Amino acid sequence: MSGEPVPHEAHLGALASLDRVGGASLRVLLSLGPPAEVWDRVRRGRLPSSVLDALPPPTRAAVPGWARAASTCDPVRSWARWRERGIGVVSIGSPSYPSCLLDDPDPPVLLFHRGDLDVLAAPRVAVVGTRRATGYGRRVAHDLGRNLAAAGVCVVSGLALGIDAAAHHGAVDGRAGPAAVVGGGVDAPGPATNAALAREVVDRGVVLSEAPPGTRPEPWRFPVRNRILAGLAQVVVVVESAERGGSMHTVEQAQRRDRTVLAVPGPVESAASAGTNALLRDGAGVCTGVDDVLVALGLSRAGSVPAPTEERPDPAGDAGAVLGALGFTPVPVEALARDLGLDLARLSVALGELEALGWAERRGPFVERIARRGTGPGEPP
16 A cells, blocks of 8 residues: 555544544544544644543543554554455445434444445344343344344344344344444454354444454443444344343433333343343333334334335446445545556546446545445434
8 A cells, every 4th residue: 555545544543543542532632633643643642731631531541651552553554454354444424434323422433344334224123131141031132133134124233142142143144134333343353252153244244343453342342332232223122131231231322312122021030131121110112022123113013124225226337347346445546446457537437427326435535435324214215
């Protein structure tokens, strides 16, 4: 990539790689200016006291080590390495940013992803619960994942052990691709025992994270991850949960966003169902199977969800070849011409056709594929 322009997502990703930097800290840093300028300030240790004071205390304590870390990190090389590994980076305002997060009260500034962002155009249901699931809970989660995906619903979960894994195991062979939001990097999402499942989710759907590749899933990242899970979902189903924990935090985030919350009833003597039974006592909807979830989505019990329709005409010729090479992450136009063996004039014509058809968007020297917009109940196409 020597001599090629680098999108601002490269420097955003470098900033996100700094110790204790999450979405809130990233917004504070970006108040100083464009990502490349902020990165240069970090590298030189020149952050103003007003910005330092605005950072959360744990992040502020990590600031002294940032300049040293930045001196060993090259955003251009990191960006090239992510591209080589099939890892995309999308920032808010980008044409491929998930439309369902645009109106979120706390949208992620950037998302790393592997897989197909277009699966998020389907209706989306989060299936969450305890890592210490019982056999009953795993069976219910697996059946929900399988039946929802077969009905055309994107099953969203966190790739954790227990309920998350059971729901995704059920969903990976369905009509709609699944989505996972993880606390660590998308290059090694979830626990090692779920590695094969994670590959299936990437192959059939998409894995998303705010954390850069190579990031360990530190405990503080899971609560901030849960808001994205809740933001993506139109309905949240809790299968089994203790009265406190990650699932209950996801419920809180869902309620903040006016999402429908359903709970699966469980045995009154089971600690794994204490949280779900409490939710039911407090007024959550009852989930006894896929029909209850489809009704909560505003869909018929009898029918499956219509598949998201692709209203954009399929391009042909050079435009079709260019679209096949485009991903949901910005790429330099010159690099695209070189990879495809097209001269710039011919490529420009093809890109113009893709833009006219709504498949791509140019941003300065970069071009990026436009993701299909959500077409679930209550969402604009």
